[in-house]
Amino acid sequence: MTNSVTGAAIDGWLRAFARLVAEHEDELTRLDAAIGDADHGANMNRGLTAAAVALDELAAGDPPPAAGPRLTKVGMTLISTVGGAAGPLFGTFFLRMGNALAEQETPTALAAALRAGLAGVVQRGKAEAGDKTMYDALAPAVAAVETALAAGGSLADALAAASKAAEDGCAATVPLVARKGRASYLGERSVGHQDPGATTVSLFFRAALDSGVAG
C-alpha cells in the first residue's frame, strides 16, 4: 500500500488515530480544562471507540468497503456520539472527506478529500487562521500534503510533511488569543495554552505515520 489509499490503509489510519487519542485522553482533557470545559479528551475517546466498532462492522463486509465509505461511517459515528463542538466538527471533517474520496485510491484523491474535509470544518465552525482552533493545525497540514504531492513526493513524503505542519500549527496556537469556541470567552486568559482541537488534529496526522498508510 506504499502509494495507494486502500480501504485497509484508511482503516489502519483511523484505528491508529483512535489509539493515539485514547493514549492522550488525559492530556487532551488537561488542555481543554485550561481553556474550555475539560471534556475534549473523554468526548473524542468515546466517539473514536464507537467509530472503531463501526469500522469492525464495515470490515466484515464482502467485499470490504473502499476508503471513502469507511471515512463517511466514522464521520457519522462521531456526529451521533460526541457532544459539544468537537463531534460535529471532526464528524463533518471525516464525512466530507469520505464523500469526496468515494472509491478512489490515489494520493491526489486523498489530498482533494482532505481539502474537502477542511472546507466542511470551515463551513460549520467559521474559523479562520489564527483563531486558535483545530483549523490552525488542519489547514497547514492539508496544504503540506498538496505541496508535497505537487513537488513529486510520495504519499509517505506528503503525510510526513502534513504531520510536521500539523504539529507546528498546533504549537503555534499557544500564544494566540482564542477567537472561536468556548475558549474565546476567556479572551487574553486563553494565551499560553495549546488548543485541544488542534492537538487532536496533530494526533490524526501522526497516526498516519504510525499506521503504515504512508508505506
Ligand SMILES: [Mg+2]
Ligand atoms: Mg470541551
